[in-house]
Amino acid sequence: MTYCVAMNLTDGLVFVSDSRTNAGVDHIATFRKLYVFGTPGERLIVLQTAGNLASSQSVVNLLRQRLHTDHPNLLSVQTLFEAARVVGDTIREITHHDGTQAAGTGIDLSCSFLVGGQIKGESTALFNVYPQGNFISSTPDTPYFQIGESKYGKPILDRALRHDSDLEQALRCALISFDSTIRSNLSVGMPLDLLVYRKDSLLVPAGYRVQEGDPYFAGVREQWCNGLRDLLSQLPGTPDAYMT
Amino acid sequence: MTYCVAMNLTDGLVFVSDSRTNAGVDHIATFRKLYVFGTPGERLIVLQTAGNLASSQSVVNLLRQRLHTDHPNLLSVQTLFEAARVVGDTIREITHHDGTQAAGTGIDLSCSFLVGGQIKGESTALFNVYPQGNFISSTPDTPYFQIGESKYGKPILDRALRHDSDLEQALRCALISFDSTIRSNLSVGMPLDLLVYRKDSLLVPAGYRVQEGDPYFAGVREQWCNGLRDLLSQLPGTPDAYMT
Numbered sequence: 001m002t003y004c005v006a007m008n009l010t011d012g013l014v015f016v017s018d019s020r021t022n023a024g025v026d027h028i029a030t031f032r033k034l035y036v037f038g039t040p041g042e043r044l045i046v047l048q049t050a051g052n053l054a055s056s057q058s059v060v061n062l063l064r065q066r067l068h069t070d071h072p073n074l075l076s077v078q079t080l081f082e083a084a085r086v087v088g089d090t091i092r093e094i095t096h097h098d099g100t101q102a103a104g105t106g107i108d109l110s111c112s113f114l115v116g117g118q119i120k121g122e123s124t125a126l127f128n129v130y131p132q133g134n135f136i137s138s139t140p141d142t143p144y145f146q147i148g149e150s151k152y153g154k155p156i157l158d159r160a161l162r163h164d165s166d167l168e169q170a171l172r173c174a175l176i177s178f179d180s181t182i183r184s185n186l187s188v189g190m191p192l193d194l195l196v197y198r199k200d201s202l203l204v205p206a207g208y209r210v211q212e213g214d215p216y217f218a219g220v221r222e223q224w225c226n227g228l229r230d231l232l233s234q235l236p237g238t239p240d241a242y243m244t
Numbered sequence: 245m246t247y248c249v250a251m252n253l254t255d256g257l258v259f260v261s262d263s264r265t266n267a268g269v270d271h272i273a274t275f276r277k278l279y280v281f282g283t284p285g286e287r288l289i290v291l292q293t294a295g296n297l298a299s300s301q302s303v304v305n306l307l308r309q310r311l312h313t314d315h316p317n318l319l320s321v322q323t324l325f326e327a328a329r330v331v332g333d334t335i336r337e338i339t340h341h342d343g344t345q346a347a348g349t350g351i352d353l354s355c356s357f358l359v360g361g362q363i364k365g366e367s368t369a370l371f372n373v374y375p376q377g378n379f380i381s382s383t384p385d386t387p388y389f390q391i392g393e394s395k396y397g398k399p400i401l402d403r404a405l406r407h408d409s410d411l412e413q414a415l416r417c418a419l420i421s422f423d424s425t426i427r428s429n430l431s432v433g434m435p436l437d438l439l440v441y442r443k444d445s446l447l448v449p450a451g452y453r454v455q456e457g458d459p460y461f462a463g464v465r466e467q468w469c470n471g472l473r474d475l476l477s478q479l480p481g482t483p484d485a486y487m488t
Binding site for chain 1: 395396397398399400402403404411412413415416417420424425427428438440449450452454460463464467468469471472473475476477478479480481482483485486487488
């Protein structure tokens with residue numbers, strides 16, 4: 001499985017991905033699922049992937065191979081909307097190319113992408129590209145998307161994340177969402193790849209890899225876990241009617 | 245959908261069920277999913293159900309109809325293990341009876357049950373009965389089971405519930421687990437049915453229905469939500485390396 005979150009907020013974008021892939025619990029490996037494209041001062045485009053690893057890697061390879069060619073590509077498109085279209089079209093191309101052989105084998109070749117970033121002259125944008133290649137865009141009402149194993153980590157995002165949350169706060173909220181998911185689902189695992197983009201900076205950040213045992217993340221996890229237990233113990237006593 | 249939690253702890257048992265059923269988002273209804281059987285001073289058996297409503301209701305009706313007959317039933321079995329077997333066998337009977345007509349229609353008739361309680365001379369016990377009629381038992385390592393939409397509400401149980409948690413604390417933990425689920429999934433909804441059983445009391449509690457707008461639950465939800473936001477804002481500042 002996989003878990004990726006992306007947020008499009010007033011101050012910029014936050015992306016966090018896990019790096020575990022598995023084909024059964026006895027076949028676990030580490031693969032990066034966060035990819036950065038861009039030209040400093042001009043554009044940043046971040047992709048995150050979930051689903052069939054062969055498919056998502058092929059999509060990314062094809063997207064890379066076509067950079068600096070005449071084919072519409074992530075460095076030539078004029079808008080993020082067009083970037084999401086290029087990603088969607090490439091998903092369709094790979095699904096069509098590989099799907100014939102897999103038909104009837106019961107193997108699910110589908111993959112999905114989050115596509116976010118900023119191109120000079122535009123605001124930031126974030127898209128959730130479905131396995132069928134179509135996509136939806138984030139809005140101030142729904143400023144984040146998840147792909148992969150989304151349920152365990154959704155409650156904290158629904159409670160605490162708002163479009164105007166600052167980037168640091170949003171990143172911590174994402175880290176807590178990952179902590180909840182990693183605790184409950186073995187198929188989501190460390191290290192985490194994260195990238196924070198400040199709106200209008202037009203920088204191409206390298207991002208950061210949070211390794212197992214990273215002292216900041218370990219501290220956050222511990223403080224959060226202890227804090228939750230304290231919160232629970234501070235809740236008012238249960239009415240008698242509940243207990244009889 | 246449905247969400248039910250049951251806990252088998254040092255001091256007794258805690259059961260909480262939602263009451264929403266749906267056949268599509270435009271066909272929502274309220275049905276109780278927590279059923280109590282027992283004889284004061286002698287036994288308490290609590291059932292919780294998830295899955296196809298026609299199937300789970302048929303199972304419960306058949307179990308009720310057979311009380312006070314020669315058929316092995318929930319008031320005649322000598323152990324909770326036998327009670328779980330009776331429930332499992334009844335699930336198989338209903339699945340077999342109704343399954344033939346449904347075959348090939350794509351309708352999923354399966355249902356699952358949690359079965360917990362105490363029979364005089366035994367300790368408390370809790371079983372998770374699968375749609376196939378077989379079942380597993382809770383242990384001190386894994387003192388709770390969930391059926392239905394379990395993922396949103398699992399992280400808080402994994403973090404805060406232990407076999408030796410006291411019953412009030414465990415009930416509050418379950419209520420928070422329901423709050424997380426209700427916020428994230430429309431198909432899980434109020435009112436909640438809950439029942440707390442104190443070990444060796446051999447009482448047959450009626451349980452309590454937490455209605456929409458219940459002041460205690462509303463207060464807990466608000467305090468929890470505000471507390472989480474405070475916790476998040478108290479986390480240490482993010483290292484520079486994370487933000488660049």
